[in-house]
Amino acid sequence: MAYFDAASAAPLHPVARQALQASLDEGWADPARLYREGRRARMLLDAAREAAAEAVGCRADELVFTSSGTRAVHTGVAGALAGRRRVGRHLIVSAVEHSSVLHAAEVHEADGGTTTQVAVGREGAVRAEAYAEALRPDTALACLQSANHEVGTVQPVAEVASVCRQAGVPLLVDAAQSLAWGPVEGDWSLLTASAHKWGGPSGVGLLVVRKGVRFAPQGPADERESGRAAGFENIPAIVAAAASLRAVRAEAAQEAVRLRELTQRIRARVPELLGDVEVVGDPRRRLPGIVTFSCLYVDGETLLHELDRAGFSVSSGSSCTSSTLTPSHVLKAMGVLSEGNVRVSLPLGAAEDDVDRFLQVLPGAVAAVREKLGAPVPSTVVREDALVVDAVGKLCPIPVIELAKVIGDVPVGGTVRVLADDEAARLDIPAWCAMRGQEYVGEEPAEKGTAYVVRRTL
């Protein structure tokens, strides 16, 4: 059994466990109290703040502990927007931010603000020039992740921070995925992170607001954590979070090389082993432990079940069959294949043997899913002037499977129209065309759903 979903949550680091247990005895009291138990708690909290600030590369009085990374993002975005409300109400985010940032942006829009989403390239990275173009005189805040949580692509934070700094706009960096590996470079203004991504306990986030950044905390007043994180401080967890951040940093350089080699092995082997697969994310500027690929003719969730049965815990940005019925916004923004998506994110200390075993198991698992899906209820093929595949009512990856089945019947130069109403088809049919060298002509409204037109070129 191997857990390969560290980007979601990492198991507790041994140092975190040790620190947690020690501080359960010393850190349960109210650090605002003057008696000995309170003073001990305050000392632990202060020491944890110093340690975390050192790891981030900021002053201790710029850093507060929140109850989660999500909460840090929500508080950071709302406070920075409110602090610069006089300047304007324009917010910039990248199209591939974590949902916590996008949800904060939604609230901002519902409240009358405006948001610009900066597009990413096919490898998932933004360009600093795109941020420069998005900046306006009324821009109150820009947000950019340090690295993407789904595909591992590292963002040009220092360049974007410099562009923002020139415009006098603060940049909030969501460093959830990268803080374990090192401080965020560049002249950013706010930073958020989440301890359970680096082997700390759940229930601890970080919010850093640089001195001089205008910040107006929203919501009910609370004296704790400089008024930026309401509620009683969870000191044992905070102590454990700081201790584990320091511990993972001590091994980061060495472990990064090792994990990078393992994810590179997956990147290289997966296309050879599976066929009809697209490895996504930037091949060079990427996090050491994350590798993501998408498999044609595969339903991501079924594949996760197959892999779970084989003892591997991975996640998927392809949620075609989940309740929401929408593919990952990240894969969508990148314009890459979303069907049969698998994210492997290796925890610190991931065993080489487990990775090799994963590569042994994977082809069988993918083949099993493809076999299961290979005989769906046949779609009606209506021959008109062009071939029509009716996949209305069918969920991803069925429309693509149907397309693949009939493309051989289309004369070279001829077209086929795929009727589909599953949102994922809009992404996956062009992606299939790109992968198979066929021409994607475009989409047009159809009586039922949307018609995606493909021309056979070979």
Add this chain to the structure above:
Amino acid sequence: MAYFDAASAAPLHPVARQALQASLDEGWADPARLYREGRRARMLLDAAREAAAEAVGCRADELVFTSSGTRAVHTGVAGALAGRRRVGRHLIVSAVEHSSVLHAAEVHEADGGTTTQVAVGREGAVRAEAYAEALRPDTALACLQSANHEVGTVQPVAEVASVCRQAGVPLLVDAAQSLAWGPVEGDWSLLTASAHKWGGPSGVGLLVVRKGVRFAPQGPADERESGRAAGFENIPAIVAAAASLRAVRAEAAQEAVRLRELTQRIRARVPELLGDVEVVGDPRRRLPGIVTFSCLYVDGETLLHELDRAGFSVSSGSSCTSSTLTPSHVLKAMGVLSEGNVRVSLPLGAAEDDVDRFLQVLPGAVAAVREKLGAPVPSTVVREDALVVDAVGKLCPIPVIELAKVIGDVPVGGTVRVLADDEAARLDIPAWCAMRGQEYVGEEPAEKGTAYVVRRTL
């Protein structure tokens, strides 16, 4: 050494520690994931929710875990107000609520809503009739604590809930101080609580919203915890919180009797031992473990230091010398003496010997503070037509000490004017008069600060 501030935070219950350690191994993964680690985490979370719901007396799907009691209150108040926004924007709270409720009310007012504060009697309790009078056609929500955190007075929640129910207004009960002792009675609509008050770890609160109560969560969307508590669930802490709630409930009935006897001993002995002391809070309808008293001519913070040096950790609602320079809003609302205030809140298992030793140490500690303060810089006594004591610029308890020093110089039937600009004097001079049988005539504006007029009657 004895810790007598359980109303602020209780040390971790042994059962909580055990549950926390066990679930650190099983509960760190994302409960929304489908692989085995995620399923295990989900099972732990579901079981904890069932256990907590049983202790509260609600359905499991009515209860979510938040990151603190404060957060539960903020979310509960905001969500309930938004859910009934069409009805109106009037909020009712008692004058002695926890600061988290009052701060939520402040935000509501800043946002254009209105709030009615229901007054309390001298023993700290509201009357159900007062809530009935405060209810208006546009009342969206009423809030009432189950018991007061500073003086231990138990509130008539069932009666107030019934009054609110008749008016169709939901009642939110802040049960932070009482949930360890038993479920909250009556037909309430929302309930909040905090695990570290019952020996659970920090970082866990409860928010219960009864089915049928209109509730619209505010802030950025998040799928976790029914959309009512953003951020990754802290499952080990949640498991520990639920386990310790169950454990303290099992011993509650027996322990309540024991602690009630100990606090009764303090209530009875303190006036005999100290003199010039007022024991506050309801003598009968009160929590088992809390007893609060105020000492004339004593500065609360100095007394806490004396007691801390003697090995006792207690807290004070009298913050005359703290940064805020205002006496506790609770003592103020009750109209009782606030100077030299001490709250003793016994943790479960508090040793009888420690309580007796506290009663031995207390008289010496109070005497030491009174001695220190007995020789302040003499105030200028200006004889005009009436005696004037100029205590402008002097902080509590100096104005009262100066008053006590000169009252003997006033002829019976004559008056003395105390000039003071410390806010606490407004509360403490009338309280001193009531305790010493002198007549408090009233206050009037003076050239410097306020003049408090006292007539010597004996």
